[in-house]
Amino acid sequence: MKWLIxxxxxxxxxxxxxxxxxxxxxxxxxxxxxPNKEAEARALMDELRCLKCQSQSIADSNAPMAGxxxxxxxxxxxxxxxxxxxRSWLIERYGDWVSYNPQVNALTWPLWAAPLILLTLAVWLAxxxxxxxxxx
Amino acid sequence: MKRWxxxxxxxxxxxxxxxxxxxxxRPKDNIVESKMVGKPIPEFTxxxxxxxxxxxxxxxxxxxxxxxxxxxxxxxxxxxxxxxQLLELEQAGVKINGIASRDxxxxxxxxxxxxxxxxxxxxxxxxxxxxLELGSSGVPETFIVDSKGVIVHQHVGDIRKEDVPExxxxxxxxx
Numbered sequence: 001m002k003w004l005i006x007x008x009x010x011x012x013x014x015x016x017x018x019x020x021x022x023x024x025x026x027x028x029x030x031x032x033x034x035p036n037k038e039a040e041a042r043a044l045m046d047e048l049r050c051l052k053c054q055s056q057s058i059a060d061s062n063a064p065m066a067g068x069x070x071x072x073x074x075x076x077x078x079x080x081x082x083x084x085x086x087r088s089w090l091i092e093r094y095g096d097w098v099s100y101n102p103q104v105n106a107l108t109w110p111l112w113a114a115p116l117i118l119l120t121l122a123v124w125l126a127x128x129x130x131x132x133x134x135x136x
Numbered sequence: 137m138k139r140w141x142x143x144x145x146x147x148x149x150x151x152x153x154x155x156x157x158x159x160x161x162r163p164k165d166n167i168v169e170s171k172m173v174g175k176p177i178p179e180f181t182x183x184x185x186x187x188x189x190x191x192x193x194x195x196x197x198x199x200x201x202x203x204x205x206x207x208x209x210x211x212x213x214x215x216x217x218x219x220x221q222l223l224e225l226e227q228a229g230v231k232i233n234g235i236a237s238r239d240x241x242x243x244x245x246x247x248x249x250x251x252x253x254x255x256x257x258x259x260x261x262x263x264x265x266x267x268l269e270l271g272s273s274g275v276p277e278t279f280i281v282d283s284k285g286v287i288v289h290q291h292v293g294d295i296r297k298e299d300v301p302e303x304x305x306x307x308x309x310x311x
Binding site: 022052065071072091093095 | 238271
């Protein structure tokens with residue numbers, strides 16, 4: 001009985017209900033009618049970080065704010081904006097942090113350059129070793 | 137090959153280890169700072185949240201005197217905690233504009249009746265549209281806007297007693 005009451009109390013926890021008292025934004029969980037635009041919006045949602053639950057994308061998150069962001073993404077893409085324009089709009093407000101797909105800039109270029117540099121270094125080192133062995 | 141070169145990989149590993157260890161020991165920081173600080177307040181128009189207070193748009197925030205913009209919600213517990221501090225700021229002469237996030241008129245009215253109403257204007261943002269425009273990621277958050285409508289400061293989370301003097305100073309300097 002006790003656990004039943006506890007369970008009921010969780011069910012009726014007021015803050016949870018209050019935050020969800022409003023209907024979700026129109027396109028939070030509703031697809032766009034144009035399948036191409038829906039695919040574009042969907043791909044972008046997978047790459048945008050939820051602001052409330054910071055390790056999830058907005059496509060993954062059930063937070064009301066993530067729903068509002070999904071709706072914004074769909075509405076902006078339906079209105080003719082490109083996914084990159086929507087992404088820049090959010091980056092302008094929240095910083096690079098909001099996008100899971102980092103843009104190349106003065107701070108992030110090592111992400112792309114480091115593997116190339118390391119690979120070149122590795123080939124150069126390996127070459128040295130192989131050559132020495134041949135000399136013997 | 138020079139002997140000291142042998143130690144380079146170990147040295148690199150030590151650097152890597154130090155960076156990872158420092159990252160693990162630093163306390164987690166979930167605060168998302170808005171990149172809108174330093175920029176003019178974005179364009180928006182919000183309908184009035186309650187009958188007693190007028191609606192809010194960006195033009196109300198560029199009227200030749202510095203103001204505060206507080207994002208709150210009736211379902212937000214820290215918003216109750218900061219209510220006395222907002223009233224204190226209002227007493228000190230600060231014009232505070234409110235944005236009610238994802239809320240119903242009835243709940244907002246109850247919240248204001250119970251915890252006080254420091255707001256000059258209150259707009260209702262049922263779909264977080266203005267919140268996203270402002271680069272805000274939750275409630276409560278408070279922005280200070282200068283006399284020309286440029287955002288000069290963002291305070292993330294509830295305003296504690298000890299935050300009031302600093303906020304007042306920033307507000308005065310924004311005049």
